[in-house]
Amino acid sequence: MKRRYISFMTQISLICVGIVLLPFIGIMAFFAVDMSQKIDEEYRTVLEKANIQIDTGISSIFSDVERLSYLHVVNDSLSEALRHKHEVYDRSFLDDNKVVTNIVRDAVLLNPNIYSVVIINNAGNAYDNSFNSYYWKNMYSDLPIWGELAKSLPGRRFINIQYRSSNEPEALMLVKPLEDIERGKTLGTIGITISFRSIRNVLNNAVQNHGNLVVYNEAGTPVYTYSSSDIQDKEAVINDIWKELQSDNTDQSSAVKDFTINRVSYIGGVQKLEQLGWTVVNYTNRSYIRNIYYQNIRMFMIITVLVIVFDLLIAFIFIRRLNISVHGLCQAMENSGEKGILESIHPERTEFKTEIDMLIHSYNNVIRRLKDSMERSLELQMNEQRMEFRMLQAQINPHFLYNTFNLISSIAGIQGVDSICKITGCISDMFRYSIQESLIVNLKDELREVNNYVTIQTIRFKDRLYADFDIEEETLETPVPIFLLQPLVENAIIHGLEPKEGIGYISVVAYMADDEVELIVKDNGVGISPVKMKELLKAMEKEQIEPISTEGHSSIGIKNVNQRIKAYYGDAYGIRLESRQNSGTSVVIRIPKNITKRI
Structure with missing residues (x-):
């Protein structure tokens, strides 16, 4: 079967295309998958940190406020005043009211997040520090009811929210029963009005670019929502996200979850606030996260394609030129084979000189150098003999120096110059030690030469x-x-x-x-x-x-x-x-x- 002929230029062209395109396709595929995973992992880490930020910030605010519900435990005057029953608001009531309001006012001054505090004891006597009825007009009638409701709730606390006209939370009311530890019953009910401003700042600061945030109460009703400024249209997925959370059987207080709603993929951080009974979801459309990444990939691919096209064009020009030179070399060697082995090859002239022409020139030089090397062989042998003779002569010089040092040492000893005598003696021993043929010595010989060197340095440094x-x-x-x-x-x-x-x-x-x-x-x-x-x-x-x-x-x-x-x-x-x-x-x-x- 006759082999199919593939030209040299075709083979090189296919190889160049394969070398350039195949690695590029593989690298781009790996790069795309790897970067996609890394972006998800990095954003998950960001959401985990945001969950910690929300939980820590709101828990800190709420814990500071909730301490007021334990004032009667650490202040006997307050608990004693709340035990009193006043049928009418007489002087004794005014005295108790002064005690209660002064104690509460001092505590409220330390916390800028508190608007006001209202306390109603079991006798129905109400004490407040400038309560603003703008938030709760029916406070005095509702507070005892909320207090009874709080006793049956987790943490024995009830939270009510006051909204603005724009349906945005403005304040929270924390209601708790005041436990009388000494008598094992309650002294009454305390209602603390908390500004929502600080809570809102904590929540908003946790939202990332292109992000949304929704806060659900225990019933799944959204109590607060927020979207970053770069989101034009707020995603209408709040109810669907709550359904997704309810279908999840995991009981983690903090997690990062994936949501797929209406064929749109979301990633969100879920943080449960145990003190408030709220669930905060800080979520983002995945397409926003990867949008910048996809833009970079597209730009990288465009630049790469342009570079590849340019490289292939340059390669084609080079291959075409190389093909002309290879063809000329094959023709020249074929002519040389028909005539026998010649001293040099003379290919047909081309319109310009190539690397193949240089290769032919180098081949001709090799033939010429082989002849020259044979002529120089005898001369090299003679040079080696002369070098051996000179090496034998060079061995005389070290012995001459050694004998010279001994002579100096002897003259110094005769003249009474002990330091010179000692130094030259040590140098003489060290020199003789250095010119010996053996590369291995006993440790005592090495120590003797070290001692000679130290002796010379001791004379040099004197008493130092x-x-x-x-x-x-x-x-x-x-x-x-x-x-x-x-x-x-x-x-x-x-x-x-x-x-x-x-x-x-x-x-x-x-x-x-x-x-x-x-x-x-x-x-x-x-x-x-x-x-x-x-x-x-x-x-x-x-x-x-x-x-x-x-x-x-x-x-x-x-x-x-x-x-x-x-x-x-x-x-x-x-x-x-x-x-x-x-x-x-x-x-x-x-x-x-x-x-x-x-x-």
Whole structure:
């Protein structure tokens, strides 16, 4: 069966379309679903916070008001006055009325949400503090009836609402029986007139943009409604929302629910106010919530489509140009195959130069370089021999320097300059130590070189530097990488003790811990700040050495030691840093006593 021929340009075009369109469609689908879920979750969180705001705010207002119904419990004068029975309003009544009104007035002054307070005792005597009959004209006749009704209600309270002419709540009347705790009966009934203004502010502030709010009483009758200013037509779904709430068997006092009414989806926060017996629903049409999101998606899609069209146009131009070059390359190689292997390929000339032409040019260069490399092979071998000879000569120089330091030390000893004698002797030992071939030494050899370095620094700092070595004998034969401790001691002196004012102290400790050896280099220098310590620890985790300026230590030395420990003993081992500013730094190394791995 003959294969169907598909041109190079067609294949590349299909690939470009697939690469551009398929990921775009997948990303847009995922982005749309994910963003829709996130918007719902974020708005649910907003409604939950609004529920808490409503419950906390109204409960606070109502609790402050309800405290007045317990005044007779904490004030014996008030309870005693309410127990009196007055057949006529004589002087004794006036005295009791003065006691009651003064006590109530003082309490009302502390609460700006209270308009007035009326108390009627069991004898029918009424006491009030400037009661405004504008709200309840039949107060004195209705209050005892409301008091009896309150005894049978949850919380032993009755709430009545006064509306304005615009059918908007203006005030609440809280009616409660006054319990006589001492005698186990009631003293009478108290009626407290509460301003609805503060309650309205709490409710309105909880409504979001494009939101609505409705407050139901226990019978399901709306007592207050509110819509945000950006809602033109208020949604007529109040009765349907109450039916939805009644059909829900859950008994949660606060929740966020989804409503579907007349095929329109709503999301709302439901908060039950136990003290008032109200249910507050703060709901929003879901289309309003997602409207901005959909606008952003549409704009993003339009921009993306324009970018894709532009990209495909550019790709088409590029593919067409590339196709001409590929065709020319195929023709040139076919001609070359018929004539045999040639030194170079000369494709047919095109109207402009392309990447394929560059590829042909590179191929011809490769052939030429292969010939050149064969000619240079002998020369490279001769260069290697000359390099080996120079390396042998270079080994003489370190020994010459070592002998020179010994000569200086001998002359200084003869001349009686002990400090120079001691310094050059230490430098000579350190130099001989550094040029040895072995990369692994015993701990005692490393400690000897650390001691030489400390000796030089002690002479330099005179009486400002003291060092202490606390080494267990069992650790001395432990094999360690060369220059394991010397860089840490150098960092401690230069970066920890040199900037410090006063006497500097450094200690080197080595002891056995189970089957491992623990090495500690500790100083009382300036320490490392938390910020620099974080940078230093981060730098130690990297593979490449990067010098970082710190207040306490140089990260290049510490990192070098840390990497060599891990290379020799494994990733389980390394350096642990402990430092406090102005208190010093400790560098702790733990290594195994018995070596099972070689570099």
